[in-house]
Amino acid sequence: xxxxxxxxxxxxxxxxxxxxxxxxxxxxxxxxxxxxxxxxxxxxxxxxxxxxxxxxxxxxxxxxxxxxxxxxxxxxxxxxxxxxxxxxxxxxxxxxxxxxxxxxxxxxxxxxxxxxxxxxxxxxxxxxxxxxxxxxxxxxxxxxxxxxxxxxxxxxxxxxxxxxxxxxxxxxxxxxxx
Ligand code: AR6
Numbered sequence: 620x621x622x623x624x625x626x627x628x629x630x631x632x633x634x635x636x637x638x639x640x641x642x643x644x645x646x647x648x649x650x651x652x653x654x655x656x657x658x659x660x661x662x663x664x665x666x667x668x669x670x671x672x673x674x675x676x677x678x679x680x681x682x683x684x685x686x687x688x689x690x691x692x693x694x695x696x697x698x699x700x701x702x703x704x705x706x707x708x709x710x711x712x713x714x715x716x717x718x719x720x721x722x723x724x725x726x727x728x729x730x731x732x733x734x735x736x737x738x739x740x741x742x743x744x745x746x747x748x749x750x751x752x753x754x755x756x757x758x759x760x761x762x763x764x765x766x767x768x769x770x771x772x773x774x775x776x777x778x779x780x781x782x783x784x785x786x787x788x789x790x791x792x793x794x795x796x797x
Contacts, residue, residue, distance in 0.1 A: 620786050620789060620795075622789060622793045622795050624759075624760050624763040624764065624793070625763050625764050626770075627763045627767065627769050627770055627771065627772060628770065628771045628772070629756075629759065629760070629763070629772050629774075629789070630771065630772070630773045630774070631773075631774050631776065631782060631785050631786055631789060632773055632774070632775050632776070632782075633775075633776050633777075633778065633779060633781075633782040634775060634776075634777075635661065635775075635777070636658060636661070636735055636737050636775040636777075637658075637661045637662055637665045637666070637693055638694070639694065639695060639735045639773065639775060640694040640695060641695055641733040641734055641735040641771065641773055642695065642696060642697060642726070642731035642732055642733045642734065643687070643690075643695055643696070643697040643698065643699045643726055643729075643731050643733070643734045643735070644662075644690070644693070644695040644697075644698060644699075644734070644735045644775075645685075645698075645699045645700075645701050645722050645734065645735065645736045645737060645739070646658055646659050646662050646698050646699070646700045646701065646737075647659060647701065647703060647737050647738075647739045647740065647742065647744070648674075648700035648701060648702050648703075649702060650679055650680060650681065650682055650684075650702050651679050652674035652675070652677060652678070652679050652680065652686070652700055653671075653674070654670065654671050654674065655743065656742075656743055657742040657743050658737045658742070662693070662698060665692065665693055666690060666691030666692050666693045666698070667691040667692045668691075669689065669691040669692075670688055670689070670690070670691045670698060673688035673689060674686075674688060674700065680700070680702055681702065682702050682703070682704055682708070682714050682718075683702065683704075683713070683714040683715075683716075683717030683718050683721065684701075684702055684717075684718070684721055685699050685700065685701040685702070685718060685721040685722040685724075685725050686699070686700050686725070687699050687700070687725050687729060688700065695735070697729065697731065699722045699725050699726060699734065701718040701719070701721065701722045701736075701739055702718055703715050703718045703739035703740030703744055703746065704718075704740055704744065704746065705740070705744045705745065705746075706740070706744060706745035706746050706747075707745075711740070711746060712750070712754055715739060715740055715746065715751065715754045715755065716754050716755075716757075716758045718739055718740075719736070719739070719754070719755045719758040719759060719762075720758050720761075720762055722734065722736065723759065723762045723767070723769065723772070724762075726769060727767055727768055727769060730768060731768075731769070732768065732769060732770045732771065733769070733770060733771040733772070733773070734769065734771075734772055734773070735772075735773035735774070735775050736755065736759075736772070736773070736774050736775065737774075737775055737776075737777070738751050738752070738755070738774070738776055738777070738781055738785070739751065739755065741781070748780075748781055748784050749784050749788065752784050752785045752787075752788035752789075753788050755774070756774070756785070756788055756789055756792055757792065759772055760792060760793075
């Protein structure tokens with residue numbers, strides 16, 4: 620599913636984010652920047668040890684923050700490590716919104732043209748998928764209506780069910796149905 624928002628293509632795909640060749644892929648990180656399971660585990664396995672070493676140099680960031688490393692051996696040249704909230708810690712919606720906006724900002728600051736997001740916080744961190752879709756898609760649409768050099772933003776969803784939730788939510792926001 621594809622829509623245009625202020626000249627930028629916003630795309631939904633189903634699959635493994637570590638296979639994508641966007642300028643950056645976003646890692647669903649923790650505040651310590653220790654690559655654990657889920658998306659982070661796939662990045663660690665396919666990208667090689669260099670990514671964790673770069674994370675160790677940075678040391679960590681706040682919940683809602685985003686930092687950048689190289690993509691190691693991955694097709695994507697950069698990884699943007701975005702820290703989403705854990706369900707139950709408080710102020711989750713705003714933290715997820717900030718994690719999305721800060722990732723887009725970091726991409727722009729580095730002159731990147733394309734970025735791919737997973738559904739941050741909806742795996743090990745336990746945040747509900749529908750609310751995630753609403754928050755991340757709204758934040759992205761809002762960001763793209765401002766000044767940006769981004770040409771393509773992808774949401775890469777693991778499994779048909781999660782893809783369908785994002786597709787419904789994107790349809791609701793843009794009025795486009797597919
Ligand atoms: N490609 C795309 N999406 C994926 C992939 C993949 N390869 N693998 C999982 N997902 P999670 P979180 C989906 O757990 O909830 C780690 O230990 C998954 O189905 O990766 O933010 C980190 O180090 C779910 O919908 O991230 C942190 O400590 C979504 O990606 C913590 O988990 C996010 O799941 C972060 O937890």
